Amino acid sequence: MNIWLVMLIGGLLTFGMRFSLIYLFGRFEVPETMRKALHYVPPAVLSAIIFPELLYSSGNFDLGLGNTRMLAGVVAVLVAWYTKNTLLTILAGMAALVILQLI
Amino acid sequence: MSESRKAFLNGVRAEIPLLIGVFPFGMIYGALALNAGLSTLASQLMSSIVFAGSAQFVTAQLVHDSAPGFVIILTITVVNLRHMLYSASLAPYLKNLSLKWKALLSYLLTDEAYAPSILNYEKEGITPVGHWFLLGAGFSLWFIWQISTALGIFLGAAIPKEWPLDFALPLTFIAMVVPILKNRPMVAAAVSAGVVALLAYGLPYKLGIIFAALTGIIVGTVLENAKSPRKAL
Numbered sequence: 001m002n003i004w005l006v007m008l009i010g011g012l013l014t015f016g017m018r019f020s021l022i023y024l025f026g027r028f029e030v031p032e033t034m035r036k037a038l039h040y041v042p043p044a045v046l047s048a049i050i051f052p053e054l055l056y057s058s059g060n061f062d063l064g065l066g067n068t069r070m071l072a073g074v075v076a077v078l079v080a081w082y083t084k085n086t087l088l089t090i091l092a093g094m095a096a097l098v099i100l101q102l103i
Numbered sequence: 104m105s106e107s108r109k110a111f112l113n114g115v116r117a118e119i120p121l122l123i124g125v126f127p128f129g130m131i132y133g134a135l136a137l138n139a140g141l142s143t144l145a146s147q148l149m150s151s152i153v154f155a156g157s158a159q160f161v162t163a164q165l166v167h168d169s170a171p172g173f174v175i176i177l178t179i180t181v182v183n184l185r186h187m188l189y190s191a192s193l194a195p196y197l198k199n200l201s202l203k204w205k206a207l208l209s210y211l212l213t214d215e216a217y218a219p220s221i222l223n224y225e226k227e228g229i230t231p232v233g234h235w236f237l238l239g240a241g242f243s244l245w246f247i248w249q250i251s252t253a254l255g256i257f258l259g260a261a262i263p264k265e266w267p268l269d270f271a272l273p274l275t276f277i278a279m280v281v282p283i284l285k286n287r288p289m290v291a292a293a294v295s296a297g298v299v300a301l302l303a304y305g306l307p308y309k310l311g312i313i314f315a316a317l318t319g320i321i322v323g324t325v326l327e328n329a330k331s332p333r334k335a336l
Contacts (some may be wrong), residue, residue: 001172003145010162010179011152017183019209021190025198030191037324038185042157043283043293044319045182046276048312049164051297052304053273061301069270076274080281087127089278090271097270 072097110232114239117219122243125156125215126251131275132159133255138268139167143256150252154245155213157279158182164272170309177313189217193237196224200234208234211241288330292323 021028050073055061057069065071076093083089129150136146141163149159158179165175189212197205220237227233262268284290296319303311 003141003166003172006172006175007145007149007152007162009176010158011154013176013180014153014155014158014183014186015210017180018186018190018212019206020187022194022197022205022209022212025194030187033324035188036327037320038188039327040288040292040320040323041181041184041316043280043289044296044323045161045178045312045316046157046280047293047297047319048300048315049161050273050276050280051300051315052311053164053270055301056304061304069273072270073273073277076277077281080278084282086275086278089281090131090274093274093277094267094271097267101267 068097068100071100107232107235110230110235111239114220114223114236114241115243116239117223117236118215118240118243121215121218122247125244125247128156129248129251130255130258131271132156132163133252133257134259134262135160135255135268135272135275136163137256137259138262139163139272141166143260146256147249147252150248151245153179154210154248155179155183155186156248160272160275164276165309165312167269167272168309170312174309174313178316181313181316185214186212189214189221192221193217193224196229196233199229204234208237208241211238211245213241213244215244216241288323288326291326292319295319295322 021030054070054073055063055067057067062070072093075096076089079085079092080089132150133146136149136159137143141149146163149162153159153162161178161182162175165178170178190209193208193212197208200208216237219240223236224233259268280293284293296315299318300311300315303314305311306314
């Protein structure tokens with residue numbers, strides 16, 4: 001599918017969700033279960049992307065110490081945990097990858 | 104100064120601390136979208152067509168992985184579902200506005216515009232100029248998001264192709280996820296989604312991401328309900 005069409009549909013759906021309950025005020029409430037479930041969207045979606053990026057980085061499943069992206073990812077997780085700083089996490093992860101690839 | 108103008112400027116002022124955090128994020132998005140294979144124009148216009156930070160990062164990643172269009176659209180939808188909560192939460196305060204105002208404010212309704220605006224509404228209640236505050240917060244964020252995207256695209260084009268810049272995307276996601284892993288259901292949601300994504304890696308059309316995300320959402324919700332069953336009622 002054309003990227004412009006994807007962006008247009010994605011944008012319309014995003015607008016639709018933002019507009020939905022402002023428009024439907026009084027006619028529809030968000031069910032409690034859905035309200036709860038939405039809290040888990042960010043960790044679920046993002047982890048679903050992160051894990052394969054780190055462990056299938058060569059195209060094959062690789063848990064070995066030769067997998068530099070996995071090791072650099074672990075460094076990033078630690079930095080994110082202790083600093084909670086986006087920029088620092090990205091810089092540490094990139095630096096770790098570059099250094100590990102040199103070794 | 105008119106009341107509406109005052110409210111607008113108050114919205115802008117309340118948004119400033121958030122803008123400082125958003126600016127580098129927009130630059131990172133611009134640089135990475137370009138690196139992921141999106142054209143300059145598509146990278147820039149996604150910031151106004153979709154106008155949702157994390158969905159834009161995820162789209163860039165999926166374009167880089169050559170995922171098909173319907174999987175990208177499904178993923179954008181799941182990532183942006185939370186906006187329905189903001190919509191529900193602001194709805195009572197916006198109920199008297201015209202459809203045009205409702206549509207405009209909906210378009211500008213991001214995480215960062217919602218946060219100061221709901222606080223303002225809870226403090227002030229419904230006033231004749233309350234929506235101008237939301238407009239000020241939402242518009243200033245929109246403006247900074249476009250500028251920072253452009254700057255990121257400009258600087259990103261100067262980064263040598265040999266640099267493993269594509270790795271910055273998963274790193275950005277790590278920086279987003281790790282700080283929110285504050286309790287057991289959150290951790291379980293993240294880990295179960297990650298494991299299912301690995302197991303389902305071979306599925307066509309990158310569908311593994313959708314299955315993995317749904318698994319994580321269900322695991323987190325079920326665990327939260329198991330922990331506090333009374334709250335569910």
